[in-house]
Amino acid sequence: MLETSARLLRLLSLLQTRADWTGAELAERLQVSPRTIRYDIGKLRGLGYPVHAVPGAAGGYRLGAGAALPPLLLDDEEAVAVAVSLRTAAGGTVAGIEETCVRALAKLEQVLPSRLRRRVSALHGYTTPLTPGGPTVAAGTLAAIAAACRDHRRLRFGYRRHDGTETVREVEPYRLVHTGRRWYLVGWDVSRDGWRTFRVDRLTPRTPEGPRFTPRDDPPADLVPRGVDAALARHRARVTVHAPAGEIAERVPASVLVEPVDEGTCVVHAGGDTPYRLALNLLMLDAGFEVDGPPELLDALDVIAGQAASGVSSRRA
Numbered sequence: 001m002l003e004t005s006a007r008l009l010r011l012l013s014l015l016q017t018r019a020d021w022t023g024a025e026l027a028e029r030l031q032v033s034p035r036t037i038r039y040d041i042g043k044l045r046g047l048g049y050p051v052h053a054v055p056g057a058a059g060g061y062r063l064g065a066g067a068a069l070p071p072l073l074l075d076d077e078e079a080v081a082v083a084v085s086l087r088t089a090a091g092g093t094v095a096g097i098e099e100t101c102v103r104a105l106a107k108l109e110q111v112l113p114s115r116l117r118r119r120v121s122a123l124h125g126y127t128t129p130l131t132p133g134g135p136t137v138a139a140g141t142l143a144a145i146a147a148a149c150r151d152h153r154r155l156r157f158g159y160r161r162h163d164g165t166e167t168v169r170e171v172e173p174y175r176l177v178h179t180g181r182r183w184y185l186v187g188w189d190v191s192r193d194g195w196r197t198f199r200v201d202r203l204t205p206r207t208p209e210g211p212r213f214t215p216r217d218d219p220p221a222d223l224v225p226r227g228v229d230a231a232l233a234r235h236r237a238r239v240t241v242h243a244p245a246g247e248i249a250e251r252v253p254a255s256v257l258v259e260p261v262d263e264g265t266c267v268v269h270a271g272g273d274t275p276y277r278l279a280l281n282l283l284m285l286d287a288g289f290e291v292d293g294p295p296e297l298l299d300a301l302d303v304i305a306g307q308a309a310s311g312v313s314s315r316r317a
Contacts, residue, residue, distance in 0.1 A: 004040075007032070011040050015051065015063040022060040076116055083108055083120045094139050135201040137183050142176065144205045145185055149173045154210025155187070157203040168206070171196070172213045188216055195219045235278045236271045237297050243287035251285060275300035 007030055014021065014029060023034045030037070041051050041061060050064040074082065086105040109117060148155045155173045160166055171187035174195075178184075183200035241248055245260035248268060252258065257269040268285070272278030275296040282289055283304070291297065 004043075008040055008043055011037075012044060012049065012063075015044075015049075015061065020054075020060050020062050026061065079108070079112060079116055080119055080123075083112070083116075084123055087120075094137060094142060135182065137200045141200060141203075141205060142183065145173060145176055145200065148209070149175060152212050152215055154190070154213055155185075156206040156210055157198075158206065159198060159204075160202040169198070169203075170210065171198070172216065174219065176200070186219065235273070235275050235294070235297065236269065237278060237282075237291055237294065239268045239270050239282060240290045241266050241268050241285055241287050242289065243285070248285060248287065276304070279304055 010030060011026065014026060023037050026037045027034045032040075041053070044051050052062045052064045054060055054062070083105060086101045086108065089101045109120065112120065145155065147153075152172075154170055156168065156170050158166055159169050170190045171185070172190065173185060173187040175186045176183060177186060177197075185198045185200055185203065187196065187198070188194070189196040240261070242265055244264055245258050245266035248266055249258045252268070256271075259267045259269075261267060268282075268289075270278060270281055272281050275294075278297055279300040282291070282301075291301075
């Protein structure tokens with residue numbers, strides 16, 4: 001049997017791993033009697049941990065939220081993960097939390113054992129993050145959206161489209177998606193009766209909260225990457241590529257839809273922020289292709305072809 005102090009730490013660790021425990025489950029895990037569990041729960045409460053009890057046959061214990069944050073128990077891998085995440089968040093795309101992340105990281109590293117501190121330092125010292133290229137979003141906006149996803153409440157928000165026009169949308173929120181550059185909300189658009197993807201930096205949540213909704217079946221597996229790809233690309237084209245679909249799929253991001261036509265041909269639904277970026281994306285497929293629009297893409301391909309020919313002619317001259 002564990003000593004009292006070690007048993008309390010083990011009990012606290014168990015309560016942090018999932019929402020609800022019965023007294024019998026805790027007693028079995030710790031190899032003590034239910035009476036000892038009740039005694040230990042009282043000790044945790046005395047230390048400031050808000051452990052709630054639910055009476056009855058189906059009742060049990062739950063670690064709740066208190067007025068102050070009590071100490072957390074983290075194993076080695078969890079501690080390293082939190083430290084690395086804080087370092088990343090300090091220079092990330094969420095506005096207003098940089099200083100807070102640095103303060104939290106300083107507190108964590110102060111109590112890390114030396115073996116873990118060396119691991120965190122190695123990860124930080126030999127990792128070079130790319131400077132985020134996307135816009136930042138407010139932490140409060142992310143928190144509000146995440147809460148709506150968790151509580152299954154409809155979300156009303158103002159939304160700014162690519163062309164700058166403003167609309168009001170009502171959505172059953174499903175997930176927040178972070179691509180490394182931008183944040184996106186995936187949800188069921190009530191007025192359009194379908195799944196949609198929205199850039200979070202373009203939306204402004206409105207109050208009050210909407211009504212609760214019954215969660216729908218999960219969206220198609222390819223909805224999120226395809227929706228994010230569509231949101232990223234203002235200019236799109238359907239391109240016939242003279243190469244097997246499997247080969248082309250290995251050369252493009254997972255968000256790009258590649259449809260096989262036959263053994264040696266496929267159709268690529270390509271996109272880009274500008275016509276020139278779209279044209280370059282097609283050239284980087286390293287395969288012959290055919291495309292009949294849009295006109296701005298054809299113009300961009302003509303310009304690039306002319307520049308390439310000019311460069312080759314000047315070298316040969």
